[in-house]
Every structure is written in C-alpha cells, then in structure tokens.
Amino acid sequence: MEKIDLAKLHRRYYNPPASPVLENFGTVPYIAIDGRGAPTGPVHNAAIQAQYSVAYAAKFAAKAQGNDFVVAKQEGLWWFDDGEKRPAAQVPREQWNWTLLIRVPEFVDAEALGDAVSASASKRPELEYIDQVYFKELDEGDCVQMMHHGPFEDEPQTVAAMNQFMAGHGLEYNGEHHEIYLSDIRRVPAAKWRTVLRYPVRPRC
Structure with a gap:
C-alpha cells in the first residue's frame, strides 16, 4: 500500500525559500x-x-x-x-x-x-x-510566505522581510499569521529550527 506524504506532494506549501514569495494554495x-x-x-x-x-x-x-x-x-x-x-x-x-x-x-x-x-x-x-x-x-487566497530559520523569538526579522516584500508589491495583510512547524523542537537545537511563516494578503486599499 502506498503511503501518501503531503510534504512530498505539496513541496511549495511546506518548503518555501528563505526569501518572500507569493503563493496561492486554494x-x-x-x-x-x-x-x-x-x-x-x-x-x-x-x-x-x-x-x-x-x-x-x-x-x-x-x-x-x-x-x-x-x-x-x-x-x-x-x-x-x-x-x-x-x-x-x-x-x-x-x-x-x-x-x-x-x-x-x-x-x-x-x-x-x-x-x-x-x-x-x-x-x-x-x-x-x-x-x-x-x-x-x-x-487563504494569495499569501506571502518564506522559511524562517532559528528560534521563534527571531521571527520579527523574518516578518520584517515579508513586510518589505508586501510593501514593494502593493500588498497588505488579509488574515491571520500562519506558521508550519517543520522541526521537532524537543530534539533539534533552536538554531536549526525551520518554520514556514505565511500571511494571507490582498492589494493595498
């Protein structure tokens, strides 16, 4: 029996680059x-x-x-x-x-x-x-997302890069802060944590 692995089927969803990108996952x-x-x-x-x-x-x-x-x-x-x-x-x-x-x-x-x-x-x-x-x-419609590397306390730096991307593309927030936790924080050092950060967006009014 084949086992479905969503992380392999939906790589863009789970593995964005370490710089902001615009996506839509339906x-x-x-x-x-x-x-x-x-x-x-x-x-x-x-x-x-x-x-x-x-x-x-x-x-x-x-x-x-x-x-x-x-x-x-x-x-x-x-x-x-x-x-x-x-x-x-x-x-x-x-x-x-x-x-x-x-x-x-x-x-x-x-x-x-x-x-x-x-x-x-x-x-x-x-x-x-x-x-x-x-x-x-x-x-969530259109979203800006990127990979955050490191502890959660350092997320503001990643969010700042996403905000700069949004400003440059005439976008604003359109939903809740969304995170995907790729690392087992009980076993992986904080410096190596990988977390997807995502924000739904819309054209700025």
Missing part, C-alpha cells in the same frame, strides 16, 4: 482545534494531544480502507483580540488566540473526521478537548 482541508493561551502552556499542550490523537485515529481508519497517509506537520494560526495593536512580544502570551491545524488528504472529509473524534474519545477518554477537534477547510 482550499486546503485540516484537522483543527481552537484555543487561547500561551504557546506550550497547559491548554495549548492539551489541545495538541487531543488533535494528534484524532489525527492518528483518522490515519488508522483510512489505512484500513486502503488509503494510508503520513500524519502531517502541525500548523498554527495566531491572532489577538480586536483592537489589540501592540507587537506580539508585548502582548501577554496568555492572551494569544490560536487555531492548531494538521493538513489531511482530501479523502479525510468531515464525516471521516467525526468518526475519528468518536473513536479517539472512546480510546483515550482521559484526554481533554477531543470533542473540540473539528474538520476545517481554509482558503
């Missing part, structure tokens, strides 16, 4: 869960556990039907409450809003994910938030 299906709180905080960590439990339940169910796939890298949408104008570094991390995403093949639809949520809840009743995992389709 509608993409995900396993999603929403929350609020500090990255790596207790709510965030519990949400990750619930999300991955459902992701593997969806994988095993698909494999049983002859459609195996590699569980994709985790992604995140990040934003602040309406009216918040401070830079991210100045906003208390407990006030960060997020949607965690895991991209799935197109044969994992809302019905299949609902079955995976039920199966995961039955198998892992001790996990919080499993009932909050849901199927999400997202079309």
Whole structure:
C-alpha cells in the first residue's frame, strides 16, 4: 500500500525559500482545534494531544480502507483580540488566540473526521478537548510566505522581510499569521529550527 506524504506532494506549501514569495494554495482541508493561551502552556499542550490523537485515529481508519497517509506537520494560526495593536512580544502570551491545524488528504472529509473524534474519545477518554477537534477547510487566497530559520523569538526579522516584500508589491495583510512547524523542537537545537511563516494578503486599499 502506498503511503501518501503531503510534504512530498505539496513541496511549495511546506518548503518555501528563505526569501518572500507569493503563493496561492486554494482550499486546503485540516484537522483543527481552537484555543487561547500561551504557546506550550497547559491548554495549548492539551489541545495538541487531543488533535494528534484524532489525527492518528483518522490515519488508522483510512489505512484500513486502503488509503494510508503520513500524519502531517502541525500548523498554527495566531491572532489577538480586536483592537489589540501592540507587537506580539508585548502582548501577554496568555492572551494569544490560536487555531492548531494538521493538513489531511482530501479523502479525510468531515464525516471521516467525526468518526475519528468518536473513536479517539472512546480510546483515550482521559484526554481533554477531543470533542473540540473539528474538520476545517481554509482558503487563504494569495499569501506571502518564506522559511524562517532559528528560534521563534527571531521571527520579527523574518516578518520584517515579508513586510518589505508586501510593501514593494502593493500588498497588505488579509488574515491571520500562519506558521508550519517543520522541526521537532524537543530534539533539534533552536538554531536549526525551520518554520514556514505565511500571511494571507490582498492589494493595498
């Protein structure tokens, strides 16, 4: 049985250059869960556990039907409450809003994910938030993205390069800050972390 690897099928999505580029990926299906709180905080960590439990339940169910796939890298949408104008570094991390995403093949639809949520809840009743995992389709339209190398604290330098690119092409933000986490931060030194940064954009008004 061939195992689908989305990272190999969608290289532009997962492997942008280390300089800004303009892309459009159309509608993409995900396993999603929403929350609020500090990255790596207790709510965030519990949400990750619930999300991955459902992701593997969806994988095993698909494999049983002859459609195996590699569980994709985790992604995140990040934003602040309406009216918040401070830079991210100045906003208390407990006030960060997020949607965690895991991209799935197109044969994992809302019905299949609902079955995976039920199966995961039955198998892992001790996990919080499993009932909050849901199927999400997202079309961000035109996006500026690039690869960030290094720790998350250095992202402002990468974002500045993206802002300069946007200004030069007459673009402005049109959605949430989007990240794709390619490195296992538990095992890889921070200097070698690779994170895709992406912003939906539109022509400046």
